[in-house]
Amino acid sequence: MALSELSVPLRTLLAQPELRLHLVSGQEAVDRPVRWAHVSELREPAPYLLGGELLLTVGLDLPQDLDRYVRSLVRAQVSALGLGLTPVHEQVPPALAQACAKHGLPLLTVPEATPFLAVSQAVGAALAEAQHAELRWLTGTQAALTKAAARANPAQAVLRVLAEVLSCWATLLDGTDAVLAQVGRVGAVDAELLDLARRVREGSGPRAASTEIGRTHVVAHPVDPAAVLLVGVPRVVTATDRAVLAVAQALLGLAGREHGRLATRVLLGDGRYRVLRGRRVGPGDPALDTPFVEITGNELRAVLPEDSVPDLPALHASGWLTALSLPHPVATLAAADREASRLLERVRATGRPARADADLVGLIDPHAARALLTPLDGRPALVDTLRTWLVHNGNWDRTATALGLHRNSVRHRIAQVEKALEVDLSDVQRRVELWLALTALPAR
Incomplete structure (x- = not known):
């Protein structure tokens, strides 16, 4: 998950006995996400806030119109307001408590014995733990998807895991819009989804498309040569969702029905791999030291271990103009493929093969x-x-x-x-x- 999306529920902080925080109002909102803690004694702090804060103040200069003050915090999407007791206020001003209850802003008190710094540190520690938990979850999810891709019907198995971990439906279409695999949906694919798949196929370079159907956010990703992965998520798609989809996209692209078990062996290791993309410019066949080669028409794609760097000039002489990505871990093979595709577009303009880690400057006109x-x-x-x-x-x-x-x-x-x-x-x-x-x- 991207750091900007990390959050912890307010109840996590309230449950820490060493902080001794007391919830005055907002019991119904204790699951509200807190992204960070911020201290401000300004009368109008809202312009300086980003949203998701636990705003801490001792009320040194609270405005007289506390209802307006609270309204501005709600508009700024503050998650909760924490009032430090003493030396300014021995107890919560009644008008502040009333305003927070009226506008649905959780209000809590911070005792004199608890420094605001301790609250900020607690938020930071909780966010760090949330990030570690997210990484552990992503690692486990990647392993589950990889194992699924090595089964007898890899496409169906990958979609089943995808549907389980993202609580989504998923459909894999071939180039004729026939359903190759489907989980969580029943019946024919409607016209709106087919149009989304068409937009992805007709694009060039790195591409994806999305749309809203009712309350479902639908995303479409290309799975070469012409297949399209459609996924419907009942919420806004997060960075974590996108990371999982990228792994599934890479696995589906490499684990075709005919060579699923063979192609996914490369994904079972911990090494780094390059993607080679190529365009036929002559009659020869490519000589590559890898079993993971796919040729569709005049297009070539191969996955090679990091140390297995092909002789690009020799490939060119044999009839293939090629571009080689940087080494990538398994989880970002889709990014390696996009990188090689972008580089191939420039290679076709120059007529010279290129490696992303060696020939970038040489591609510049x-x-x-x-x-x-x-x-x-x-x-x-x-x-x-x-x-x-x-x-x-x-x-x-x-x-x-x-x-x-x-x-x-x-x-x-x-x-x-x-x-x-x-x-x-x-x-x-x-x-x-x-x-x-x-x-x-x-x-x-």
């Missing part, structure tokens, strides 16, 4: 790189400053030291670069583009 940097022609100081600043990951102090300048001078030069190139260098994508352009050309 020098003419395009030169055009991007043309506004800096005749301004070598700006080029040198930009290059050094990017090398130091935008750190002003380290850049200034490397160039022997004051950091304000560095800031001024970078501002000139932004103006000349008409870019915002706070954008990571722009930084990467400029770094690649600088790398593709000789030092200026």
